Amino acid sequence: MNRQNALAAVALASALALSACGSDTAETGEATATVTSSSSDHTGHGTDPDGPADTGHGTDAAPSDGAEHDAHQHPADGGPAPEGIAEAGDPAFPVGTDVILAADHMPGMDGAAATVSGAFDTTTYSVSYTPTDGGEPVVDHRWVVHEELENPGPAPLPDGTEVVLRAAHMPGMDGATATIDSSTQETVYMVDVHSENMTMTNHKWVTESEIRPAG
Template sequence: MYKRLAGALAAGVIGGALMLTGCSGDDDAASSTTGMHDHGSTSAIDHSGTGHPADGGPAPAGIQGATNPTYAMGTEVTLTADHMTGMKGTKATIVGAFDTYTYSVSYTPTTGGARVTDHRWVVQEELKDAGDKRLADGTEVTLLADHMTGMKGAKATIDHSTDETVYMVDFEAGAMTMTNHKWVVDSEIRPAP
């Protein structure tokens, strides 16, 4: 276990030296100059170097299970999301499916450093005092999500949102096994071959 963790940390340090930190869905030149990876973005670096835990933990309190998800729990799928290095094209297992509003957000980490732009995703239940209505693009929020170091408690701006079914997944990214990874949405998944 310690060898795996050390290997994952080393990969993150090396990746961090090569890429800037952030979180975005755009792969254009503007994205690379603002330090995005496609989590929404910290360039395409391994999250082990940015404080992204291997185990995402349980779903947030109050979130509703999906009544009719495209992919049921236990379904093997292929990820088309590119939120982190090694994610796109990877086989994954659905471990949770939920009906809620899901947001891409931009925020400055509470630990300092570069602004994270277009971080995909946080759900309604991970926003302080969000209520149950869909929040508009540009709304200022406080993050309760703790997906990455410096995220919880950060002030953020909603970039865009979706009401697609949102999933937690287990998958392997390089040397790191990710469990309960939050989040991917229907349009970022396809059936496994």
């Protein structure tokens, strides 16, 4: 091989080597971009990769009365009013009045049509308790009346008073120890609920401020 041919061979070999290096770099760059994109997908949705894990779905929230009603349903027939409770002398919604409920004690209740089946003058309490059947603690259950407490003494009882429930609105309620969260002296009502979502007789209880005139 003469000197000119030798120089040409060296130049060709160098060009091939440079071309191969460029190909490797391009492939490596594409692979790196793919990994970065995949990593971004896993840490997306505005999550801080150095921050706390997302617990979501309100798992840290205290149990609510609405959630509790999903697990423990009221009976279709609530039965008669407790012994000793006084009928209201001049209720805003007398027995037989058609009304619209403005309470959200359970899903489908707010806006439901109902008929008043009893009106009473008493002290009505919101209570928190743990069911006797092992169910989850119930917070701010509305409502129980003074006559549904075991040996309560004179009404009204102050907030924070510990009482024993003698109401059977839901499984695990009768005999449960409860704490009074709040109370009201409003007229309290039993109602027959008749809507697309629920049908109940003598549902206990809704207060006067949780009722609207029908029509």
